[in-house]
Amino acid sequence: MVLILDADGRLEYINESFTKLNNITIDELKSRYGDTIYQLSNNPQIREIIEEAVTQKRSVSYESLNKKAEAGREIWESSTLTPIFDEHNKHKKIIIIDTLPSAASITTNKPFSMQGPCDRSGSSTRVN
Secondary structure (H helix, E strand, O other): OEEEEEOOOEEEEEOHHHHHHHOOOHHHHHHHHOOEHHHHOOOOOHHHHHHHHHHHOOOEEEEEEEEEOOOOEEEEEEEEEEEEEOOOOOEEEEEEEEEOOOHHHEEEOOOOOOOOOOOOOOOEEOOO
């Protein structure tokens, strides 16, 4: 799944895989939950993760629990957040690529609360 954000974290694009897995379009996502990653993500470290990636000008990987209310399931995702800079070193975009793990890490029928389809909670893992 791919999300593209502007430099301020505003959602600009989600790919078809994101739409299918979360059963929501980009317009519905923005309307229901907000248009920034800070509103969409439930990961308490998302600001720090983005700040680290931008400051150090490198990709940062982390794991998150993505809770799917419509399917009653929870899925651990591995995410790689990459800041994009222009030729003058000005921060322009953020690209987040989420990959799903094996079926063994998907749980079903567990109670949970949900802030939004990008609901994430978990610790970040830094990659050098």
